[in-house]
Amino acid sequence: MDGLLLDSERLAVESLALSGAELGYALSPEFCHGLIGMPADTCRELAVAAFGPGFPLEEFFRRHEATVARLVDEGRLTIKPGVHDLLDELDRRDVPRAIATSSGRDRTRHHLRAVGLADRFGAIVTRQDVDRGKPHPEPYLTATAALGAHPEFTLACEDSPNGLRAAHAAGLRCVLIPDLVPANAETSRLAHRVYPSLVQVIDYIAAANDELRYRPVLW
Structure with missing residues (x-):
């Protein structure tokens, strides 16, 4: 998130x-x-x-x-490029998705409500919902279970090294979109793709339509 x-x-x-x-x-x-x-x-x-x-x-x-x-x-929270377009594309393809975040439940709800995204996910897994946070795989395993999905057939999108490590350890294919922490040799090796924004994830899903048609997406 x-x-x-x-x-x-x-x-x-x-x-x-x-x-x-x-x-x-x-x-x-x-x-x-x-x-x-x-x-x-x-x-x-x-x-x-x-x-x-x-x-x-x-x-x-x-x-x-x-x-x-x-x-x-104060209105200073904004969404990242491509978020609405990607969620709309997932809706169009009927792809379920969840959030797996290291943030607490109250902050997660507050932030998502502030930007109008609170109702766009089938499941939301916060730090209070797991015993071990990222980089442990439990947040992603909990999120895939909440969607009724298998990790092998789930795509993760991550911005941080710890999130990427968690997704990789859980057995998910992961696309890395770096934010404040740039990609390095380790994260580039673990990531299936490294993109500058979620806009490129839309193109990735469109190109891999048959493969990803039933694969939930986690954040």
Whole structure:
């Protein structure tokens, strides 16, 4: 969802830096980018590792969630190129799809409602719906099960290395559309395709019509 359907990672990086500064901590862009695609519990571990056991975890993340929500409510959240066209194409082909996200349930619902996408998916799997978040395969295995789909016949679309690792470990074919974290040797090897936007995924599905006709798509 974040960084693939929604142009939300830049808001998250801005919010992380603002929240850290309010508490007297300077969070570098590199540190903030390192949290992209990570579940909240892993982000907490990384923050303690970077700033020590005295880092005010709960207050920091409380401020972060409130700041992100404020930025979204101010109308700063936008969708990524090709989202509506791709969803319309999947509707036309009657292809079911789900979201498998590292974000929590409240943030996921809030963001999707803000951009009018809340009712466009057959299933939504958040961090609260699994025991282990990305890069573990559980989010994708849970999402495919919710759709009644087999991972081998499901296409994943991802923007982050951790999401790509999760999809690959779950046995899905994955298209990578990098957002803030560019493709590298590892992610290019794991990805079935690397595209600049979801617009190219529409063309991919059209070209592979027979192969993908009954393959759900996950985000």
